[in-house]
Amino acid sequence: MATVTDNIADAYNDFYTGSETEWRMLGARSKAANLVEVCSGIKPVKVLEVGAGDGSILHYLNEWGFAEELYALEIAESGVSFIRDRKLSRLRAVKSFDGYTIPYADDSFDLVILAHVLEHVEHERVLLRELKRVAKYIAIEVPLDYRFGVDKRMKHFLDYGHINMYTPTLIRFLVQSEGLIVEADKTSLTPIETVKFCEFNVLKKPKTLTKILKIELEYRIKKFLGSLLGKNKAEQFGNAYTVLTRKSSEAIKIF
Template sequence: MDKVTSTINEAYENCYAGSNTEWRLLSARAKAQNIVDVCKDISFKKVLEVGAGDGSILQYLDEWGFSKEMYALEIVESAAELIKKRNLKSLVEAKLFDGYQIPYPDNSFDVVILSHVLEHVEHERLIIRELKRVSKYIVIEVPLDYRFGVENRMKHFLAYGHINMYTPSLIRFLLKTEALDIRADKTSLIPPATTKYNEFVNKKAPKSILKSFKIELEYKVKKILGSLLGQNRTEKFANAYTILTEKSDRKLEIF
């Protein structure tokens, strides 16, 4: 089985250096809430997050009592160490893996989480099959990068390490063709607080009441229009898509 290349490994080794803790936590809160929302009808005792980063999502899930036991996998030591330093009460272990082979036996977990990881993965179906091997349920969240004018933003996405792009329909198709049944899903917009932080802190744009008002207004207008115009428009406005799948006994028939 393939493993993450040394080039990608090196690129992510220093990814968590610096003082971006506040930004990562702010971004992670919405992601964690999306996970809770699609899993609201199911309770889990043993959870694995693959590609857990610095553990920001796990921190919220730990605080909210999402699971009795949580595990984390990462491809770089620096990230695994940051997860351990959070001292999460439900964290059993955080360790390294090669990016594809999950070092746990079949059916070890109730649910595996893959949040904002699949867009970085060279061989999507290999990791999805590993997730399915170790867990009955899988939660995947991806950014919705693919939209009109995407060709003009290629450098922007590549700068973030995004080598795959999805729409809700494309990710549903991918998962269904891997014999996974969809249990719940959700589209979401970037919260105004996150957009403001990115604009005024990350990008160092001058703060202004007018700019803040525009950010709040755009968010509210998209929410209202989405609720009025239906699923198709909601998905076009959305920034992320979260989906809960369940392993099935179906076999994929390829003709």
């Protein structure tokens, strides 16, 4: 079984210090909303989030009554502690894990959530097969980092721990080639308020009327063109892709 490389595990151990709580919560709200939307056709009772970070997505799922029982796995000890400190009413257990081996029996859950995790994973297929083992449904969200010339921005993405790049079509290829059936999906833009917070609070850029109007106009243009020109164009402009998959009984052979 694959394990997380030591230097990667060490990099995440002290990642969740509480210094960026407001930023994480703001981003988590839209992520949680996307997950709830693509999962609207199912009624999961037991839900496991793998790579749950500081529990910010779980916070909203708990608040919105998404499932009766919530569980969490996280490789960073700081994240595990942060989640426990939230004292979420529907959270039944939070555990640390090695990044690949899920410490639960086959078919333990109705749904597994993997939100903004796959881009960090060295062996994606190994993890996906473990998720299939423990749940019927898997909901995945990834950032759409890929753009032309992305190789010239390697340091930027590696600083965030993003070692994989995806497009919606690449994610669909990956999950379908692992025997998963796409049930529902969604491409989304980063909300305006999140972009503003990043620009002015995280990156500390000067807050000017021109910059504010540019952010708002860019968002509205992309949303309009995506709506007008169809799914392919919406996926081209998107910042995140969310997909609900269901495991198939048919085995997939990879030669």
